[in-house]
Every structure is written in structure tokens, then in C-alpha cells.
Amino acid sequence: MKQRKEITIYDIARELNVSTSTVSRALKDHHSIGPAMKETVKRLAKERGYRPNSLAASLRQNKTNTIGVMIAWINRPFVSSLISGVEEVASTKGYNVVISQSHDSYENEIANARTLYSSRIAGLVVSLAMETKSYEHFQQFVDHDIPIVFVDRVSESFDADKVVIDNFAAGFQATQHLIEQGCKRIAHIAGAQHRNVYRDRKNGYIAALKKFGLEPDDSLIIYGDILNAEEGHKMTTHLLDLPNPPDSIFSSNDTSAVSAIQVAKQRGLKIPADLAVIGFNNDSISLIIDPPLSTISHPAVSMGKIAAQQVLKHKEYKDAVASEIITLKTELIIRESSRKKSLV
Amino acid sequence: MKQRKEITIYDIARELNVSTSTVSRALKDHHSIGPAMKETVKRLAKERGYRPNSLAASLRQNKTNTIGVMIAWINRPFVSSLISGVEEVASTKGYNVVISQSHDSYENEIANARTLYSSRIAGLVVSLAMETKSYEHFQQFVDHDIPIVFVDRVSESFDADKVVIDNFAAGFQATQHLIEQGCKRIAHIAGAQHRNVYRDRKNGYIAALKKFGLEPDDSLIIYGDILNAEEGHKMTTHLLDLPNPPDSIFSSNDTSAVSAIQVAKQRGLKIPADLAVIGFNNDSISLIIDPPLSTISHPAVSMGKIAAQQVLKHKEYKDAVASEIITLKTELIIRESSRKKSLV
DNA sequence: AAATATTACACAATCGATTGCGTAAATATT
DNA sequence: AATATTTACGCAATCGATTGTGTAATATTT
Numbered sequence: 001m002k003q004r005k006e007i008t009i010y011d012i013a014r015e016l017n018v019s020t021s022t023v024s025r026a027l028k029d030h031h032s033i034g035p036a037m038k039e040t041v042k043r044l045a046k047e048r049g050y051r052p053n054s055l056a057a058s059l060r061q062n063k064t065n066t067i068g069v070m071i072a073w074i075n076r077p078f079v080s081s082l083i084s085g086v087e088e089v090a091s092t093k094g095y096n097v098v099i100s101q102s103h104d105s106y107e108n109e110i111a112n113a114r115t116l117y118s119s120r121i122a123g124l125v126v127s128l129a130m131e132t133k134s135y136e137h138f139q140q141f142v143d144h145d146i147p148i149v150f151v152d153r154v155s156e157s158f159d160a161d162k163v164v165i166d167n168f169a170a171g172f173q174a175t176q177h178l179i180e181q182g183c184k185r186i187a188h189i190a191g192a193q194h195r196n197v198y199r200d201r202k203n204g205y206i207a208a209l210k211k212f213g214l215e216p217d218d219s220l221i222i223y224g225d226i227l228n229a230e231e232g233h234k235m236t237t238h239l240l241d242l243p244n245p246p247d248s249i250f251s252s253n254d255t256s257a258v259s260a261i262q263v264a265k266q267r268g269l270k271i272p273a274d275l276a277v278i279g280f281n282n283d284s285i286s287l288i289i290d291p292p293l294s295t296i297s298h299p300a301v302s303m304g305k306i307a308a309q310q311v312l313k314h315k316e317y318k319d320a321v322a323s324e325i326i327t328l329k330t331e332l333i334i335r336e337s338s339r340k341k342s343l344v
Numbered sequence: 345m346k347q348r349k350e351i352t353i354y355d356i357a358r359e360l361n362v363s364t365s366t367v368s369r370a371l372k373d374h375h376s377i378g379p380a381m382k383e384t385v386k387r388l389a390k391e392r393g394y395r396p397n398s399l400a401a402s403l404r405q406n407k408t409n410t411i412g413v414m415i416a417w418i419n420r421p422f423v424s425s426l427i428s429g430v431e432e433v434a435s436t437k438g439y440n441v442v443i444s445q446s447h448d449s450y451e452n453e454i455a456n457a458r459t460l461y462s463s464r465i466a467g468l469v470v471s472l473a474m475e476t477k478s479y480e481h482f483q484q485f486v487d488h489d490i491p492i493v494f495v496d497r498v499s500e501s502f503d504a505d506k507v508v509i510d511n512f513a514a515g516f517q518a519t520q521h522l523i524e525q526g527c528k529r530i531a532h533i534a535g536a537q538h539r540n541v542y543r544d545r546k547n548g549y550i551a552a553l554k555k556f557g558l559e560p561d562d563s564l565i566i567y568g569d570i571l572n573a574e575e576g577h578k579m580t581t582h583l584l585d586l587p588n589p590p591d592s593i594f595s596s597n598d599t600s601a602v603s604a605i606q607v608a609k610q611r612g613l614k615i616p617a618d619l620a621v622i623g624f625n626n627d628s629i630s631l632i633i634d635p636p637l638s639t640i641s642h643p644a645v646s647m648g649k650i651a652a653q654q655v656l657k658h659k660e661y662k663d664a665v666a667s668e669i670i671t672l673k674t675e676l677i678i679r680e681s682s683r684k685k686s687l688v
Numbered sequence: 689a690a691a692t693a694t695t696a697c698a699c700a701a702t703c704g705a706t707t708g709c710g711t712a713a714a715t716a717t718t
Numbered sequence: 719a720a721t722a723t724t725t726a727c728g729c730a731a732t733c734g735a736t737t738g739t740g741t742a743a744t745a746t747t748t
Binding site: 006049051052053054055056058059064065066073074075076077079080081083084087088091094096097098099100101112114115116117118119120140144229258262284285287288289290301 | 350393395396397398399400402403408409410417418419420421423424425427428431432435438440441442443444445456458459460461462463464484488573602606628629631632633634645
């Protein structure tokens with residue numbers, strides 16, 4: 001049953017002795033087509049296995065049904081959940097999702113932006129590469145009214161919609177929690193400081209220390225590049241080797257927090273008695289490590305959904321309002337890794 | 345600098361007083377265009393910020409630069425790694441990747457296939473939904489020479505390229521390992537038996553039992569639906585509540601294996617002494633659970649890369665050979681959760 | 689019954705890039 | 719010097735769907 005040739009509306013039109021405009025309109029229930037004709041056209045289309053060529057439609061209408069997503073690495077729990085959210089909303093609205101990874105490289109991000117622009121995506125969801133410090137490659141989208149929504153790792157300077165969490169507040173909250181548990185020397189595993197998420201978390205941490213009368217100590221802040229398990233091990237080792245080691249760690253992500261627990265346990269330290277630990281993200285690993293890891297929950301899927309909704313909203317209302325910054329709630333999740341005092 | 349209008353080759357052509365064919369050819373270094381003209385065209389194109397409209401090109405050439413990926417859930421470690429591999433290969437070859445999730449639903453898978461076909465993807469990488477038992481929705485791609493490559497969760501009956509691991513051998517190996525550690529009552533956490541991966545793992549398990557003189561016991565095999573943490577807890581509880589409980593578990597995935605360890609530890613059982621556990625996938629959680637989980641490593645990224653390469657290969661050699669089935673190596677990773685005898 | 693409105697369709701341009709064919713000029717071949 | 723070849727470009731059709739405009743035929747209004 002191999003049918004080399006694709007069926008087009010021309011084929012349908014010819015066979016029914018009507019025009020292509022009639023076929024086109026009949027297929028999408030245009031009011032100016034009579035019910036009998038609609039029926040006939042649809043029936044034949046189905047019979048012949050007609051499949052609309054969305055390329056042609058997109059070209060003609062000058063708009064596609066594709067949402068682009070630019071992220072650093074797909075295979076990170078947070079990111080894949082984010083994409084999942086985008087895809088879920090997109091697909092229910094009839095949009096496709098095309099993804100491209102920057103691998104945290106600025107060069108790649110630029111190249112990806114170019115390709116996505118060439119394929120005339122309807123909108124763009126971006127979480128920035130770690131390296132990126134300049135944002136001109138996003139201007140082409142703005143110039144052509146293609147909505148951009150930044151998510152999580154956003155640009156402060158670039159005017160566009162943003163979906164974020166309050167990293168400062170979350171960092172503050174996590175630190176406050178450790179202080180309330182009686183911790184005095186709280187270390188912080190930080191990320192690249194030109195990325196909002198890591199800088200804000202650190203600033204929240206510092207603000208909390210100050211507010212509660214603890215002196216921030218630069219030697220207790222250590223900066224990671226990618227914050228993976230290996231880096232986490234190294235950073236924790238460094239912290240614990242300090243002449244005056246910390247009694248607790250607030251890590252910018254769960255991966256490193258888990259590493260911290262592993263290193264500490266290996267050295268015979270008790271968690272949380274000797275070292276209280278809190279992470280960030282509420283990845284599934286936080287429930288698997290022993291003791292369970294306290295963390296900040298990060299609504300990844302929701303962020304993806306909302307980002308997609310923002311894109312579509314801008315499509316709907318062409319001359320939309322000014323850029324919106326949507327801040328989602330985070331939640332402090334207290335588990336054993338930091339619980340030194342029993343709850344009331 | 346807002347430029348509402350998009351620059352097309354017509355604009356370039358008009359400004360240079362040449363034809364669009366010349367512009368088109370100049371931009372892609374066609375031999376019939378003189379070097380001076382090429383230079384002029386390229387310079388102006390760059391100056392005006394020309395970006396090729398790949399929709400138009402795709403329509404005309406009747407081929408896109410997009411590879412479709414159909415998977416069940418993006419936010420699963422194995423799947424996101426798989427996609428990462430696909431994307432990596434695709435992007436270096438100038439292809440985009442569009443993804444769609446079935447959420448393990450047959451209906452969704454059909455709808456996704458339809459949309460992807462409509463967007464005239466160049467090729468398709470598929471890992472089947474759990475529900476899917478019938479494969480007609482893939483026929484449209486075959487009919488129109490769009491290469492399909494199944495990955496991991498493949499269809500046995502549908503003739504197409506497949507990239508898999510030897511699930512039977514891996515199941516056999518995992519079970520043999522437990523037997524060698526002295527386990528006598530080996531339970532198995534299985535998945536849906538119409539999906540090759542789970543059926544083959546179970547068959548490998550049974551074959552190993554038989555080969556080494558252990559009688560397979562149906563009461564020791566329990567079937568999960570989605571094999572998530574919650575199910576894992578329930579299934580393990582059931583197994584351990586058996587009048588004659590198992591001394592070891594081979595789980596079809598790491599998630600459930602980890603749950604098994606958690607449940608067992610909570611009941612005061614020692615791992616591996618009282619219950620040896622081995623999982624499948626080598627997810628990152630396998631290194632975080634205590635004790636570290638033995639497992640079968642599963643080359644997810646490679647599978648994605650190879651799948652993408654197969655798609656592109658078929659694009660290159662139009663009248664390609666028959667369908668290929670590529671089987672990748674797995675590796676038995678022995679960690680503490682199953683190591684009852686010290687290594688030699 | 690005349691005028692107006694509605695229904696139901698066809699015509700043809702359009703989106704932007706590609707490409708087979710045609711042609712004039714320049715260069716090479718015999 | 720006559721012919722063949724190469725170089726360098728233009729013309730116009732094409733991919734498939736959409737859509738503004740035009741026009742009969744029928745229905746509704748006054």
C-alpha cells in the first residue's frame with residue numbers, strides 16, 4: 001500500500017471538480033462552505049489519507065506552530081521537567097516543541113538562536129547557558145515580534161518576559177532555617193555569580209547571616225562551575241579541611257548537597273549533628289540520600305507550563321502589554337539532613 | 345532598530361539588480377556564480393541581516409531539517425539522556441529536534457505521530473508508549489520514505505531500524521550474579537510484558553534460574569505498571585510480606601530497586617545480607633542510595649546518538665539496505681547492594 | 689415585485705526559496 | 719578561424735496551503 005505521492009488539496013479538488021479554496025475552507029469548517037460540500041470533502045480527504053502540509057500553511061501565514069526551547073543540558077532533572085511542562089502546554093494548544101542544547105556554551109547558544117530563527121519559530125523559551133553574558137543574539141526575535149520568555153536562568157538586562165523563582169528569598173529562608181537549628185558557621189556552595197540564580201541565592205544567604213547577627217565569612221563560600229557530583233565532593237572536602245570548618249552547608253543545588261553528605265559521612269561526621277546540610281531543587285535524589293536532604297522545592301514543570309503560556313499569550317494579543325516577570329513560589333522542605341531540633 | 349519586515353532574497357536581488365536565483369546560488373556557493381558576485385551578495389545579505397527562511401526551502405525541496413522524537417516522558421533520566429544524544433548528533437548535522445511525549449498513552453502517541461507527519465519531519469526516533477500494542481500509526485512514515493528508528497522500547501512486529509540493548513542477556517547476567525552470591529530465592533520486579541524490554545529482562549531472569557538449577561516461582565515475580573518509587577514500595581512490601589520471602593530482588597529499573605532497599609532497611613533488614621538487590625539503568629540514584637546499588641548500565645546517550653545517525657544514514661542513501669537492528673552493550677555493575685562474597 | 693442580503697463557491701495572488709532550462713559572453717580546442 | 723566548452727547569470731515554474739475579491743444563485747426584506 002505504498003503511496004509515494006503525497007495527497008494535497010489539489011488532488012482532492014481535482015477529484016471533486018471544485019477549487020482548492022473550497023477544499024481548504026471545507027476542511028477547516030469555514031462558514032462559506034455548505035454542509036454537504038464539507039462532508040464530501042472531508043470524507044474524500046480521509047479516504048485518500050490526506051495530511052495537511054504544515055510547512056506550506058506556515059509559509060503562507062507567516063507563522064509556525066513551533067515553540068523553540070533553548071536550554072543548557074536536557075538531561076538534568078530540573079531542565080527535563082521544565083521542558084516537559086513546556087511540551088505539555090504546547091501540545092494541547094497544537095504547538096510543537098523544538099529543543100536545542102547549548103551545553104552551557106555561549107557559541108552554541110548563538111548558533112542555536114540562529115537556526116531557531118531560521119525555522120521561524122512562533123516563540124522562544126530560554127534558560128541561559130552558564131557562559132552567556134551578552135544577549136544580542138536574542139534581539140532578532142524581538143525585532144520580528146517573536147515572543148521570548150526567559151526561565152530560571154534569565155538575563156537581567158534584556159527586556160522580555162521572565163519566569164523565575166525568588167532565589168534571594170529562598171536562599172534567605174534556607175539559611176535562616178540553618179540558623180534556627182543552631183548553626184553558627186554556615187558554608188555556602190555557590191555557582192557562577194553572573195547567573196542570577198546563583199548570585200541571588202548567595203545574596204539571600206548573606207542577608208540572612210547579617211540579619212541574625214552572624215558575620216559572613218568569605219572562606220566559607222566556595223564557588224563551583226557546574227555543581228556536579230565531582231565538584232561537590234571537591235568543594236566539600238575543601239570546606240571540611242578548613243582550619244575552622246563549617247557546622248553546616250547551604251548548597252546551591254541538590255547534587256552538590258548530596259555530595260557533601262557523602263563526603264561528610266565518609267569522614268565519620270554525623271548528619272545533621274556535626275554537619276547540617278540543605279540543598280536546592282528538590283530533585284529525586286534528595287529523598288534517596290540518607291539522611292533525607294532538606295531542600296528548596298523548585299516548581300520546574302510549572303515554570304515550563306507558565307513559560308509556554310506566556311509565549312502563547314503574546315501570540316494571542318499581538319500588541320501585548322509590557323514584559324512581565326512572573327515569580328513562582330518556592331518551598332522550604334525540611335528533612336533530616338538539617339533537623340537538629342525536634343519540631344514543636 | 346526594529347525592522348518589522350523580514351529580509352528575503354528578493355530584497356537582496358532587487359537592491360543588487362540581479363535575479364533571485366543568483367542570490368540563492370551565491371549564498372550557497374554554487375559553482376555557476378562568479379567569485380565577485382558571491383562576495384557582493386554575501387556582504388549585503390550580512391549587512392541587511394538576512395536570515396534564510398527554512399520553511400520556504402523545506403517546502404520547495406520537500407524535505408525538512410527536523411528530526412522528530414517520540415518518547416513517553418521527557419523527565420526520566422534515561423529518556424532525557426537519550427534525547428540529549430539525538431540532539432547532539434542532529435545539531436552537528438544541521439538538524440533540529442522536535443519532541444513529543446505520549447505520557448505512555450496510545451491515543452497521544454497516535455496524535456503525536458499525526459502532527460509530526462504533518463510537519464514533514466525528515467526522520468523519526470521512537471521509544472514506544474507503555475500502552476501501545478498496535479503500530480499502524482507509523483505506517484504513514486514508511487509510506488513516504490521517512491526513516492523510523494525505534495529505540496529501547498521497540499516494536500517486534502514493525503519492520504524498521506531498531507537500537508536496543510540485549511535485555512535478555514542483561515537480565516540473565518543480573519540474575520546469575522545474584523545466584524553466584526549465594527541467593528536462592530530471587531524475586532523479580534517486572535514491567536508490562538508486551539514491552540520488549542521488560543519481557544526480555546524477565547525471560548533472562550527465568551533462563552538464569554533454570555540454568556543454575558533454581559526453580560522459577562511465580563509468586564516471586566511481581567508486575568508493575570510504571571515502576572515508579574511508589575509502586576516500588578508497594579511491590580517490595582508485598583514481596584517481603586510473603587510467607588516465604590525472597591532473599592534477593594532483581595528489579596527492572598533502579599527506581600524500584602531503590603525503593604526496595606528503602607523498604608527493606610526500614611524493616612531492619614540488612615542489605616545485602618538479608619536482601620540483595622540489583623537494579624537496571626545505572627541512574628544517578630544508584631550511587632546515592634546506601635548501600636550503593638548494583639545495576640546494569642544502559643548507554644542512553646549512545647543509543648540516542650546512534651538512533652540519530654541511523655536516521656541520517658537513511659537520508660543519505662535513499663534506497664538503503666534492509667532494516668538494521670543494532671544491539672548495544674550493557675554492563676553489569678556490582679556494588680554493595682548485592683556483594684555478599686568478597687571479590688577474589 | 690423590486691431591492692437587499694446571504695449562501696456557496698471559484699479565481700488568482702501570495703508566502704520565500706529552489707532549480708531546470710535558456711542564453712550571452714568569454715575562453716579553450718582543433 | 720571555426721567550433722566547442724565553460725562561465726555567469728536570468729526566466730519562470732514549483733512546493734502546498736491560504737485568503738481577498740468576485741460572482742452567480744438563492745433567500746429575505748419591504
